[in-house]
Amino acid sequence: MLIKNGTVLTVTKGTLTETDVLVKDGKIAQIGKNIAAPQGVRVIDATGFFVMPGIIDAHSHIALDAINEATSPVTAEVNEGDVVNPLQIGIYRALGGGVTAVHAMHGSANAIGGQCETLKLRYGTLDNDALKMEGAPRTIKFALGENPTRVHGGGNNIVPRTRMGVEFVIRQAFSQAKKYSEDWDTYNKNKLAKGFRGAPPTYNLRLETLAEILKGNIIVHCHSYRADEIFMLLKVCKDFGIKRIVFQHVNEGFKVAPELAAYGAMASVFSDWWAYKFEVYYSTAYNAAILMKNGVTTSINSDDAEMMRHLYHEAGKTQKYGQLSDDEALSLITINPAKQLGIDSRTGSLETGKDADITIFKNHPLSIYGVPQFTIVDGIVRFDRANDPADMRLMPDPKQNMDDVYFRDKGRDNCMDGTEFLFGSSAEAGAKAGDSLSDKK
Amino acid sequence: MKKIQLLTGLFTVLMCVLVFHIEAQNPKGKFGAFALTNATIETITKGTITNGTVLISNGKITAVGTGITIPQGTEVIDCKGLTVYPGMIDSGTNLGLSEVGSDPRTTDFNELGEVVPQMKALTAINPNAVAIPVTRVSGVTTALSSPSGGLFPGTAALINLHGYTPEQMFAGFEGVVLNFPNSGRRGFFDRRTDEELKKATETALKNLNEVWERAVQYHKIDSATQGKNAGYYPEMQALLPVVKGEGTLLIEVNAAKDITAALKWVKEKKVAKVVLTGVAEGWRVVDQIAKSKIPVITGSILELPTREYDRYDQAYANAGVLKKAGIKVAIRSEEKSNQNYRNLPYHAGFAVAYGMDKDEALKAITIVPAEIFGVADKFGSIEIGKSATLFVCDGDPFETKTQIKQVFIDGWQIPMQSRQTLLYDEFLKREPGLSKK
DSSP, rough: OEEEEEEEEEESEEEEEEEEEETTTTTEEEESOOOOOOOOOOOOEOEEEEEEEHHHHEEEOTTTOOOOOSSBBOOOBBBGGGBOOOOOOHHHHHTTTEEEEEOOOOOOSSSEEEEEEEEOBTTTTTHHHHHHHOOOOOEEEEEOOOHHHIIIIIOOOSSOSHHHHHHHHHHHHHHHHHHHHHHHHHHHHHHTTTTTTOOOOOOHHHHHHHHHHTTTTTTEEEEEEEEHHHHHHHHHHHTTTTTOEEEEOOTTTTGGHHHHEEEEEEEEEOOOOSSSSSTTOOOOOOOHHHHHTOOOEEEESSSSSSGGGHHHHHHHHHHHSOOHHHHHHHTTHHHHHHHHHHHHSSSSSOOOBOHHHHHHEEEEESTOOEEEEEEEETTEEEEETTTTOOOOSOOOOSSTTTTTBOOOOTTTOGGGGGGGHHTTOOOOHHHHHHTTTTTOO | HHHHHHOOOOHHHHHHHHHHHHHHOOOOOOOOOOOEEEEEOOSSSSSSEEEEEEEEEEEEEEEEESOOOOOOOOOEETTTTTEEEEEEEEEEETTTSSSTTTTTBBOOOOOOBBTEEEEHHHOOOOOOOOOHHHHHHTTTEEEEEEEEEESBBBEEEOOOOOSHHHHHHEEEEEEEEEEEEOOOOOTTTTTOOOOHHHHHHHHHHHHHHHHHHHHHHHHHHHHTTTSSSSSOHHHHHHHHHHHTTOOOOOOOOOHHHHHHHHHHHHHHHHHHSSEOOOOOTTGGGGGHHHHTTTOOOEEOOOOOSTTTTTTHHHHHHHHHHHHHHHOEEOOOOOOOOOOOOGGHHHHHHHHHHHTTTTHHHHHHTTTTHHTTTTTTTTSSSSOOSSBOEEEEEEEOOTTTOOOEEEEEEEEEEOSSSOOOHHHHHHTTOOSSSOOOO
């Protein structure tokens, strides 16, 4: 595929006008002027259009059939990779917003939640494994504050009920994992020795997973809001030697930006969401700008199937709130989330050799008038605004009621999906309770 | 003695610093005579004026145009390179009724009871809600604050976002909210069967008709007794202006078949003053709405399609489709759960990106809602005699790059400050930084 004559926003290597991008075998083969189209190659005329790296959402819950295993404050053993659903129409809708990769996350019910999956939006495949980004580092969801305390302390009547309890639960889990890891090391070291008589430690997937975090093989992505709890987890990480930590939401990250920067922790934020619960009351839409200017690698995420479709617009808001440059603003939804997921060697910018994950916009993506025209994943056009039919479902249910209309309950919390039973917020209760019980995020 | 002098001196200095500090932290609104000069003026109703002046005096716009003489004692604000717009009006808020969405103790938009039109938003609006300055510094100066939940959740009020009492904030419109029986689901977690859903909708419609019939009877008794012996029925008293055709009924309705049902209901009951709100699936039944001549307040624009088989951008395109059919369309943000009414211009901008005419989108957040609420003599455009409720910015207000420079509400120059800007000022370069020394 050859994308001809566009304004190429590489993000990492400046903006190139009237430039072509040649795609071969799913990779970016060449970026330059007047590239001759090899024979039989599809040519997309991008004259007047903007060509940018595919947008990456570091916090999403699409393409998943289950979000929360809310049965214990620690559920490191469960894995979102087991419940990937390639049929969800939300995948296509995200492509319509220029998104090419997402971090499909476990919810925030547990202090240590389940493992997450980095997906490429290869919509059209019926194979759930085909959505998974091969070679992407393992990640896991942690959660601090109101959600784990109200689910477990409030709903299940077990620790944690407070932020003190959250710290304890995490320290206890890591301590147990450390011991488990040491027991295995000892066993492995001694088992071949002459006359060894011990038995191996009992295999435990939860502790195995936690031990992998301690070894640096799994990136922690922690749902958090308040400055104190963010600082708390930094200390825990330091004590256990965990270096790869990304804070999610992190609405009060701006208050501890110097500490985050010094530790090398990263932040994935909303552009402007606040006021939906108490722990986001003291937020500011300048959060991303303050974090960036203090040297924290920052991304803007959606955590929402709708907002996900205009992350470019959310990034644009940092130009209102903090006057970030175009490249800084674009980095929030491309190379920075790629770094946070550990996939920046393959995605997040337009560079030769990287995966051909590309979005083509009419009008600049940071302009309100920017409209994605093509979204390309691994060199395959997965979204074509001009030519796609309206109905893009992959396997429509022939028995589905065509009159079924879905209105989003905006007070509903994706991150808390699967915990409704604890709060009695059934559809009926939710009708009158409105936003009061089923708060967001 | 010297010590005391020194101490007194220090104390004085400290007091000065403190007083100065307090003043710097809490600037107040300023009322007076202002001239916004050298400005591009988007009047909305009378075209664009370049290099013009807007005079503000005693709360009103007293002159608009070029070659205007500036009276003595007028504070001149040079707006070279800047543009003046009328204040934006968000018709989808619960401003002042909600502080922290998840905490019922801080929310006042949802009273108990299915039929409580007598619950008045205006009495419960907190003039000091933190979201109010957050909203107005972005150029959204006026908001319809609505109760929600149930069939008749209460009476919404239009407020200006500056003032300390309901009277000071009231912008001249109140309307009864009706949540028309909804046949849609509230999300994928709403697992009611088709039969249950149908039954719930029918029950709600039956209930609505009973309430309306009572209101009609109440009206008859009230008229016959000249308002003396109708008895104390507060919910009926609240519905009375609507039944009489004097008050406005704001009908929240979104699914296509519910819109059809609502239009039929309005016709049957001969409700005179009606506004349809929400109208997410308006595009499906656009001809019916156009034929009814009923105005529409639509939004959120930034929404998902309502059906899995619909085109991905259908919600973005809805407002433009309605407008093109000749319907009077206002755009609202409806960003209630996160109090992000400051995003209103971006909702309008998305409508433009997906097909709406830009001028129409601008009107949809200024003059059109003003007309719908019957306050177009005061708000919604830059015209002589109107309230000086406007903002000044350095570009297209739909663009996120644009900075809002000044806001005036009822002639008050608003401090360009909110808790969110204060946090920015404090934390951009935090002191102490990493080390306390």
